[in-house]
Amino acid sequence: MPGNCSPVSLPLATRLTRLLARLVLYAVLWSVLAGLDGRSWIIGLPAVSAAACCSLFFAPQRLCPLSPLGLLRFIPFFLNLSFWGGCDVMRRALSPVMPLNPGLVRYQVSLPEAPQQVLLLNCISLLPGTISADFSGQCLTIHTIDRDMPVWSTVHLLERRVAAVFGLRLAGGAP
Amino acid sequence: MMDAMGIFDMVLALALPWLGWRLLASPDLFRAMVLFISLGLLMALTWVRLQAPDVALAEAAIGAGLTGALFLSALRRLERLSEAERRLAFAGKREEEDEIPPERHRRAKPVAYGLALLLLAVFVLLLAWSLAQTPAGGGLGPAVGEQLGQSGVRSEVTAVLLNFRGYDTLLEVMVLFLAALGVWSLTRVRLPLQDEEPGPVLATLVRLLAPLMIMVAGYLVWIGGSRAGGAFQGGAVLAAAGVLLLLANVTVVRQIPAALLRWGLALGPLLFLLTAVVCVAAGGNLLEYPPQRAGAWILLIESASAVSIGVTLAALYAGGRPPEPPAQDRGGEQGPGRDADADAGGRQ
Amino acid sequence: MNTLLFYDFSGLALLAIGLHGLIRSSHPLRKILAANLMTSGVFLIMISGARGTGQTMIDPVPHAMVLTGIVVSVSTTAVALVLVCLVQETTNRALLWQKRKREKWGRTDG
Amino acid sequence: MGLLHNLGTVCILLGIPFFISGTIGLLRFPDIYTRLHALTKADNVGLGFVVLGLSLQADGWHTVARLLLIWLLVLIASSASCHLVARAALRKKIEPWSRP
Incomplete structure (x- = not known):
C-alpha cells in the first residue's frame, strides 16, 4: 500500500540517490512535454520537484532493481503477444458463430514483490485470451475467453519474463 | 465540405439530445449516470468540432469526469443510507406512509407540463430574438485579436479569461471557493470512501499516476499561455489525482493537516484578490496589469488558481470538511470555523 | 452554415429535455442531472454562436464564458448533491427506495 | 518523407x-x-497502430516521445481498469457466462 511505509528508516544516502534519480526522470519528462523552451522551467521546476517528492513519498520501501537487458528482451515479447491478443479478440468478435468458451482459471503466483506482481497482472490483461480478474494472497484468478487455450503455460512463460525484467530467476517447474 | 464532416456533424448533433432523453427516461439511476458521462464525452467531441479546444479539455476533465464521479459517489452514499433504512424497516419498525399519494402526483403533472412548455416557448422566443439582434459580422473576435499583443499571452481564450475579462474569472474562482465553504460547513467527510481494500493494482496505479498528473497539470498551466490549456484544465487534472488518492484509500491523504488544505483552498482566490487590489492601488482599473509584466502576473495567478481549483474540486468530491484528527483533542475543531470566517471577512 | 444550425437546434433540444426532466422527474438526483443537461444545452448554443458570427475569426469571449460556466456548474452540482445526501440523512426517509418503487408502476414518460 | 508519410497513413x-x-x-x-x-x-492494439502511424508522420523526436508517452499511459490505465472492473464484478458475485 502506498504511504503506509514512510521512507524515514532508509539511510540518507539511499534516499538522496532515489530523489535525484526521480528528479532526473521527471526533468526529462518535462522536456518531452513542454519542449526545450527555457522559460517553461518557470512552471517546470516546481512541477518536477513536486512530482519527484510525491513519487518518493509513495515509493515502496524495498528496492526492486530493474535489469536493463531483461527489460529490452521483454518489450518485443510483450508487443508480439499483445498484438496477437488484439487479433484474437478481433477474430472472435467478427466471426458469425462467436467462438467463446469462457471460464475462470486459478494460478499460483511465485513473484515475491508487489511491483512485479502488478506488472504481471497488467500484462495478463493484454495477453491473448486472458484477463486478470482477482488477486489475493498469492492466488491469481484469471478469466479466460477460451478454456481450450493453454492459459497456464502462457502465464507461466510471462511470469518468468517479468521476473527477468527485475533480474530474478524463478524456480520453474510443474504446478 | 458538406459530405463526410457534415454527416458527422449531423449524427453528433442528433446523438446529444437523444442521449439526454435516454438518460432522463432510464428508470435505473446508475445507468442514467453512465449515460451522463458518455454525454459529457460526446460534448467534448462537439467542442472540438466547434473549434473550442480549451472548452473540450475542460469538459472532458470536469464536465464528464469529475461531475460523473460526483454523481456516482452521491448515488453510492444514498444507496448505502437507504440500505440501512430498509434493514431498519425489516427489523420490525413499521414504515410510515410518507409517500406522496399518486393521485396528487398525477394531478400535478399537467400543470407542471404546461409550465415547462410555457417556459420553453418563452425561452425559444427570447433566443430567436437575441439571435436576430446580433449584428452581422460582429462578435468580439476581431477586437480580441487586435488587443492580443498587449495582453501578455498568446492564447486568445486565456487573454480573455485572465486579462480582458479577469473580473469574471475572479468571481468564478470565488464561486468555487464558496461552494467548497458550503460543503465544508454542511458535513464532515467520512473516510474511507470505499468499503473494501483497494488491492495492489490500484495502489500501484495511484503511485505511478499521481506524480505524472502533477507534471501534466503543470504542463497544462504552462501551455495555457500559448495554446489550449490553463488553470482550469490543470486544476482539474490535479483534482483527478486527488480523487484517485481518495479512492485508493491512501493513508497519507488522511494525514494531511487540515490547515494545509485550507491554505490550498484559499491560495488562488487570495492571490487573485490581492492582485486586483494592487492593480487598483497602482492607479489602474480592477485587474489592469502593467503591460510589460502582464505575462508574469497571469502565469502567477494561473498557477495559484490551478492549485486551488485542484484542492477545491477534490474537496468537493470528498464531500465534507476534513475528518477530525484522531490524536489531537478539540483544539483542531475550533480552527476551521475561525479560519473560514477570516477568509470570508477578507473577501468582503 | 448548415452544420451550425444542427448544433443550435441540438443545444435547444438539450435545453428543452433538461427543463422537461427538471420539472417532471421525481428523484432529486435525476433533477440535478436534468439541470446539468440544461447547462450543456446553453453552452452548446453559445459556442455554436461564437463560431457563426465571424466568418474567419472565432469569438473567444463565449469560449471563456463557457469555461467559467463549466466550473460554476460543477460547483453547484457538488453542493446540490451534498444537500440531497443531507436531506436523506436528516429526514431518515429512504428516498431512493420509495421513489424507485413508485417509478416501477408510475412511469409514463419513459 | 513521402514514403514515411504514406506508411504512416497505412498504419x-x-x-x-x-x-x-x-x-x-x-x-x-x-x-x-x-x-x-x-x-x-x-x-490497445488499435491505438498502438494509430500511434505508430502518427509517429511515422511526426516532424521530430519530440512529438514521437509524446505520442509514445500517451500510448504507454493508455496501456497502463486500460489494463489496470480492466483488472479493477473484473475484480469488482467478481466480488459482487457476478457469475461469468459460460457456454451451455
Missing part, C-alpha cells in the same frame, strides 16, 4: 479495424468479462 488505417472490432465485441459478447476482453485488447 493508421490498419488501426481502425481493431477499434471497430473492439466495439462490435463490446456489443455482441454476452457478459461483462468477455466484453472487457474485447475492449482492452482490441483498443
